[in-house]
Amino acid sequence: MKNLHRILCCNLQSHLLPNVEVLRKAGVPDKKVIFLAVHQHRVFMVDKKRFRKTVEEVKKIGFSPSVLRFVSAVHVRRVVSKSFWEKKVVSYKKWGWSEDEIISAFEKHPYCMLVSVDKIMSTMDFLVNNMGSDPSVVLKRPKLILYSLEKRIRPRYSVYKILLENGLIKKGSNLVPVVDSSEKDFLKKFVMCYEKEVPGLLQLDQEQVGNVKVL
Numbered sequence: 001m002k003n004l005h006r007i008l009c010c011n012l013q014s015h016l017l018p019n020v021e022v023l024r025k026a027g028v029p030d031k032k033v034i035f036l037a038v039h040q041h042r043v044f045m046v047d048k049k050r051f052r053k054t055v056e057e058v059k060k061i062g063f064s065p066s067v068l069r070f071v072s073a074v075h076v077r078r079v080v081s082k083s084f085w086e087k088k089v090v091s092y093k094k095w096g097w098s099e100d101e102i103i104s105a106f107e108k109h110p111y112c113m114l115v116s117v118d119k120i121m122s123t124m125d126f127l128v129n130n131m132g133s134d135p136s137v138v139l140k141r142p143k144l145i146l147y148s149l150e151k152r153i154r155p156r157y158s159v160y161k162i163l164l165e166n167g168l169i170k171k172g173s174n175l176v177p178v179v180d181s182s183e184k185d186f187l188k189k190f191v192m193c194y195e196k197e198v199p200g201l202l203q204l205d206q207e208q209v210g211n212v213k214v215l
Contacts, residue, residue: 019044019051023074026055027065036071043078054078062107073110080113088113091120095128095135105142112142123149131157131175144179153179159190162201168194 016037023033036043044051054077063070080088092102106113123145127133131153138144147153160178163169181189191202 015046015048015051016041016044018048019046022048022052022055023065023071026059028070029066032066032068032071035068036075040071040075043075046078051078061103069107069110073106076106076110076114084117085113087117088115088120091117091124094121095124095138097135097139101139105139108140109142109146112145115145120145123147123153126153126157127175127179133175137176141176141180144176147179156186156190159201162198163190163194166194166198168197 020033020037023036024030054074058070058073058077059065061073063073089099089102092105093099097105124135124138126149127138127144128135144153156178160169160175164171178186178190187202194201
C-alpha cells in the first residue's frame with residue numbers, strides 16, 4: 001500500500017497536475033478538466049510535452065476547448081496509437097468516406113475512432129447492407145457506430161421489419177430514429193402504438209432486447 005501511495009503521488013506531481021495545467025492554458029473549462037481527470041485519469045499519465053502535442057493536434061482539427069467533445073477527442077487521440085488510427089481510417093474508407101469526412105465524423109463524435117476495426121466493419125455492414133442505410137447517413141450520425149449490434153441494432157430492426165411487412169410504416173422511412181431513439185421513445189414510436197395491429201409486438205421486443213422496461 002505504501003508503494004502504491006508513493007506511485008500515485010509521483011504520478012500526481014509529474015503527470016496529472018502539469019497536464020491539467022496544459023488543458024487549462026488551452027482554454028478548457030475546469031468542469032471539463034475535472035470530468036476527464038475523474039473518468040479517464042490514465043489519459044494524463046504521459047509526460048507534459050507529449051500531452052501538449054496531443055492537445056494542440058485536437059485544437060488544429062477544429063475542436064473548441066469549451067465543449068466536452070474536446071476532452072473526449074484528447075482522450076481518443078491519447079489512447080489510439082497511430083497504427084490503429086490508420087487502420088480505422090482504412091476501414092471507414094472502405095465505406096466510401098474520405099479522410100476529410102472521417103475527421104468530420106470524429107468531430108461530431110470522437111469515440112467513433114475508439115471502437116475496434118471489427119466493430120466498425122460489422123456495424124457498417126449491417127446498417128448499410130441489411131438495413132439499407134446510406135453510408136452518408138452514418139457519417140452524419142457517427143454515434144450509430146457505437147451502439148451494440150446484438151443488443152440494440154438487430155433487435156430494433158426486427159421490430160421495424162415486422163411493421164414494414166404489415167404495411168404500418170413505409171419502405172424507405174428514416175431508419176436513424178429506429179436505432180438512435182431512447183428506449184422510452186422507441187417503445188412509444190415503434191412498439192406501443194402498434195400493439196393492436198400487431199399483437200405481441202411488445203413481447204417480441206422484450207424477448208429480442210431482454211431488458212426493456214415499459215414506462
